Amino acid sequence: MADIVLDKVSKKFPDGTTAVRDVDLEIADGEFVILVGPSGCGKSTTLNMIAGLEDISSGELRIGGQRVNDKAPRDRDIAMVFQSYALYPNMTVRENMAFPLRLAKMDRATIDQKVDEAAKVLELTSLLDRKPANLSGGQRQRVAMGRAIVRQPKAFLMDEPLSNLDAKLRVQMRTVVSRLQKQLGTTTVYVTHDQTEAMTLGDRVVIMRGGAIQQVGPPQELYDHPNNLFVAGFIGSPSMNFLPATVEEGRLRTALGDLPIGDRIRRELEGADAPRELILGIRPEHFEDAELVDEQTRDRGMEFTAPVDIVESMGSDKYVYLTVEGGRATAAELEELAADAGAADFAGAGSNLVTRLSAESTVTEGEDRRVWFNLEKLHLFDPSNGRNLTLHEGRSAGALAG
């Protein structure tokens, strides 16, 4: 077990692509860190550099305090689980799991004992004599895990280990991974595309974009206090709603009405180089059916009326899609997010609002509905650089903050 430190690590491929740029990251001993980001942002490359499968172009990588830049993978004592499982098809499950131990020249009895132990943890005991071809996807995945845990390495690296499984199995395996990591307490770096995995599995989440880290923090913190437009749009499902907003006479003009601005933000917006055009961000759960809001809560927010487009009842609550006037918010980050999610899935930038209302709401499709939203949970972004203007000393206090 060991900590992993990336110090200004960069990767430049021979063809000139810079896949990873100046990544600084400290992963504590025993920590479970998730790398997440859109396709091509350099997650796998980062992981492969930690593994030793890719050379580090510049910067330093330390594992357990030791510089390992020039060490071969086999000398780093790290295990990796691949997206493709990468089981050796010519070997049985037992042989697959014993492979790293045999290479380490352990004696037979120890190998057998360790393999049996790992097989028991992963419920593979009855499958030990099968070949990988005769296993189901989930079983193969567990064998791949087993091969990683048998030799008790300093750290686990996992590159989208569950992405080949179907949805149900993925949920199941997620808990297996989580339990296993807690039980073993081994430092783990986990790459994923799936934001549910990112939110639920890790101690900390690292969000990457274009080879650079956008924000690092515990999942809840990223959700509540995103540094910038990209993080705000990437974390959360359905994603945050984004609307264009302009500053006029000390108020914020938006499709939801004129909103008051707090003193601190106003001061910031009064600067000569301050942007006139802003992007307003509100998460779906910060809306509520106006009928269901009590007096006390009502004061903390504002109301508006909008035609209801679609109502999706989830049982526990209702997703309600509202149409609002005004154009779409535009920013490079939003386009990138839309491209990654597939335009249909990323409604955030459209002139449609996604809201999550209580299940008791009597809202019906086609009517005009009065909807309340929480002013304290608003985010304001600068479209030119994506910065979250509502963030103060790492905390977001809404546009009203004084």
Add this chain to the structure above:
Amino acid sequence: MADTTARRAKLQWGLLNAVVVVFALIPVLWIMSLSFKTPATLTDGKFIPREWTLDNYRNIFGTDQFVRALINSIGIAMIATVIAVVLGAMAAYAISRLDFPGKRLLIGVSLLIAMFPQVSLVSPLFEIERQLGLFDTWPGLILPYITFALPLAIYTLSAFFKQIPWDLEKAAKMDGATQAQAFRRVIAPLAAPGLFTTAILVFIFCWNDFLFAISLTSTERSRTVPVALSFFTGASQFEDPTGAICAAAVVITVPIILFVLFFQRRIVSGLTSGAVKG
């Protein structure tokens, strides 16, 4: 409806296959038939021999000439095959997996060798081998065979290596294997079908060669069967050697068939299934 069309299609394919097989096999069967005929009935034009005899076979195995040539053929082809496949495997592995300076050059040169007309090399090779004392020796044939078999080996093998998921090798490295261990314990077993296929092709190439064998040998010391056949004369000058030649031709086909049958069992497809998903 669908059933009958499927049956029709099957029938048509079966018919086509039969035509091809018969077309390919008639000369072989004809030679077999000739090899069992007596000298008197040799030219009677009958497909099935009227009088069966094993004399032809007895004769060829009775002559030292043929047996010696058979040993030469087997030895030379086997040694050349093993060396070409081992060297080819290493080269193909490097080509398909590693990025090294001169990779394109290596591919280009091997392609060049494959395209080079072999006839034009016979006289220079003859001179060189005489100077070096390789003329009319086993190495004198094995070396050019390897040269011309290598491009073939490299091409077929690199195609096979490219099919093996690269993740397997990465996994082996993560599990603590050196590059050599990864190749020997993970990649090579998976490449086995490719190795056997290549071995068959190279073996057949060496076994069938006539050009080099006739130009670079002069005695029974290293003469291979295809050449020895052309020197067959029969017991006396007036005897027709056709029957003996046919018997010899049948005999030299047997090792190839055995070789292919033996290795064919190992060319099972789907050896890599279960390694990776997708």
